[in-house]
Amino acid sequence: KAGVTQTPRYLIKTRGQQVTLSCSPISGHRSVSWYQQTPGQGLQFLFEYFSETQRNKGNFPGRFSGRQFSNSRSEMNVSTLELGDSALYLCASSLQGSRGNEQFFGPGTRLTVL
Amino acid sequence: AQSVSQHNHHVILSEAASLELGCNYSYGGTVNLFWYVQYPGQHLQLLLKYFSGDPLVKGIKGFEAEFIKSKFSFNLRKPSVQWSDTAEYFCAVNANLPGLGRGSTLGRLYFGRGTQLTVWP
Numbered sequence: 287k288a289g290v291t292q293t294p295r296y297l298i299k300t301r302g303q304q305v306t307l308s309c310s311p312i313s314g315h316r317s318v319s320w321y322q323q324t325p326g327q328g329l330q331f332l333f334e335y336f337s338e339t340q341r342n343k344g345n346f347p348g349r350f351s352g353r354q355f356s357n358s359r360s361e362m363n364v365s366t367l368e369l370g371d372s373a374l375y376l377c378a379s380s381l382q383g384s385r386g387n388e389q390f391f392g393p394g395t396r397l398t399v400l
Numbered sequence: 401a402q403s404v405s406q407h408n409h410h411v412i413l414s415e416a417a418s419l420e421l422g423c424n425y426s427y428g429g430t431v432n433l434f435w436y437v438q439y440p441g442q443h444l445q446l447l448l449k450y451f452s453g454d455p456l457v458k459g460i461k462g463f464e465a466e467f468i469k470s471k472f473s474f475n476l477r478k479p480s481v482q483w484s485d486t487a488e489y490f491c492a493v494n495a496n497l498p499g500l501g502r503g504s505t506l507g508r509l510y511f512g513r514g515t516q517l518t519v520w521p
Contacts, residue, residue: 328511331510334508344508376443394443
């Protein structure tokens with residue numbers, strides 16, 4: 287079974303631009319969660335989607351948004367990029383996202399904002 | 401504030417030494433607990449998990465962890481580390497936060513800051 291895939295793997299953008307990251311979950315998984323990983327803040331939860339609905343949201347500004355499609359693939363968008371948005375963005379999928387479901391992580395997208 | 405604490409930021413050991421990484425959480429209610437590992441250049445992988453039952457759980461690669469509810473702890477252990485265990489280790493908690501209702505934290509993991517383990521051959 288293929289794992290969680292994320293595209294692109296690396297991105298370089300400049301301040302003020304916007305970016306869209308993509309995540310394909312493991313086949314059959316309906317929940318997709320997004321995390322931001324930085325050396326200073328560690329792993330922080332962005333949001334979770336289940337059956338095309340945002341079910342959970344972390345403490346990030348509205349510039350961070352996401353969506354999920356009917357095939358469970360998910361995208362996250364960051365508008366008006368800031369230097370502090372430079373990070374590794376991780377996507378994780380699980381069967382139903384219920385408490386206790388194991389989350390499987392993708393390799394991440396490394397975003398650099400110049 | 402609710403949090404997950406990993407006490408050691410960086411641990412350095414020689415091969416064959418024993419390992420114990422501490423993890424404490426401050427969430428009330430029912431929790432599920434995880435240890436993830438991130439090898440250099442690789443993605444996060446699950447080492448082991450605790451949902452219920454026997455508080456001593458065994459994971460991959462000889463790792464084990466013990467859930468002590470009274471201490472809100474879930475420490476990771478390995479009797480004899482190898483050079484290939486060099487990686488960053490993350491403790492994570494999935495919890496129903498009291499007062500927020502069922503499903504309030506579904507699909508959300510709270511992570512500790514991670515412990516970098518370096519094993520010298």
